[in-house]
Amino acid sequence: MSSQRPESDEEEDLLHSAEVPAALAGARLDLVCAKLFDSWSRSRLQSWIEAGRLRVNGQVVEKTRTPLSAGDVLELLAEPEADTRVLPQDLPLDVVHADASIAIINKPAGLTVHPGAGQADGTLQNALLHHFPQTAAVPRAGIVHRLDKDTSGLLVVALTLSAHHKLVDELGRREFKREYDAIVQGELIAGASIDEPIGRHPRERLKMAVVDKGRPAVTHYRVQERFAQHTHLRVRLETGRTHQIRVHLAHIRRPIVGDFLYGGPMRGAGLPTALRELLQNFPRQALHARELGLTHPRSGKPVSWTVEPPEDMQELLRALRAHAREAGQA
Template structure:
């Protein structure tokens, strides 16, 4: 099973000095780094029409051209993992991902991922880059994701993400009481000292998060966040940057805090909450074939509903 692919991208000035394979992996982010390297060596991914080496430096302005035949990725095995399918047609698959499920195989999670699950559900996705996955959720973030079932659908969805026309809204429960909503417009990149973390940094990529208050508690706030961009850990980083880190976010929340006078039960729930309190609640995009906007919603999972209930009771008891 195979499909033919043609794409063109121009290398932006921000990538000056990068290796060709690094720049190509960012510009064609729906392909694995290994596949990018292989295409460069085969000469099907060219630089200004000529074959180059993966280690060659880029200077900005060059044209990357990809003409390749996509073969199935044999290293990814289909696995029978339950999926909550919200919508499916010939072009797209919309899934409500549970917390704890890794999206894509990596060194620490070679299998048991969402990708392995969708390959079992739709074996034809083996010929699509990353099995049709065009965006990710962190392992411990729940909620809606769209998977492309054809190469044309994947191209359309990637272009929509780049054009910022995909609408993504999240529920988050943060530490601290917000007085009002707002917008965080702050670039995000790799943390200069801790490679596991992202950070607001001048050298990062543009990142914009809009947020509004859904409900206030004594020491916490339920907020709705809408993404304009989709950087790694974007909501987690932006909320921490505004000094409202997410409950349960061990990477960005800092020192454990509870409101004064909180019950022992609430203290335990806040201390033991097993993941960042973040859920992708709404997803809207233009259907790749029909050209109409379609929208999906996913109710809050039980753990977040329970968390909100306890925060609500605490606020009412001490009002």
């Protein structure tokens, strides 16, 4: 493998190293690699091991069943490959920031993050492959975390394998700062934290729910503005479960405005007709990822970005404020 050592900055992005922890001592090489280099499938890792692209303590090991010891140092020279399953598409992107390692995207509501059941294209992943062709060599075109289709706001995209590996690790350590604007039904007097496990809903397979055997999930919120029947919150994620904010707020009976999956009937009795109709017809969950903070994967310095909510949420907030002023004057 000596002839395959990195010779350029681009190739260094493909070199990954890890130390075998005590918990994996005695396990076979391919299983340990699947744990420590989880950006790739086990079959891909096995093929790289057999091709001599992995070293253990500086020596090439080509047998996938080789047992390892705690403290062994693994070096993997990954091989970039284009993702042929998802095609580039020239879709508009609001790029807040881009450098050699990462891009920060302000995702509009209505844009799905990556292809899935029922949607083969027209996604953020398709757009990234067009605007940042280098992401073809990065898992899921560099997408590290996701937002629901109808949630707007900030996402970080890794433009290199090295950046992807570091950002995935940082996200796993819960070191991203992710703060959201949410407009919810009902009044809240003060902020609090919701520490409730989330898992698949026991009966409705399209929904998540607070369930005893779910994965740990922690959401923090504080009151930004109070209205007669609604509250504008700032919400901070500590974990990142599917639909986490929506599920947790619905769990405390303060569902997000426009969230037809978790919200139930829209409140609005006694409100002016125009405001009530605006609330009832709001076309999506009123949730926006306003702030994103992380450690830059190349410089190692903390960086952050903030984007205010889009016009649909701003219009709703203006209407709620106007009604609050009128009610106060009456």
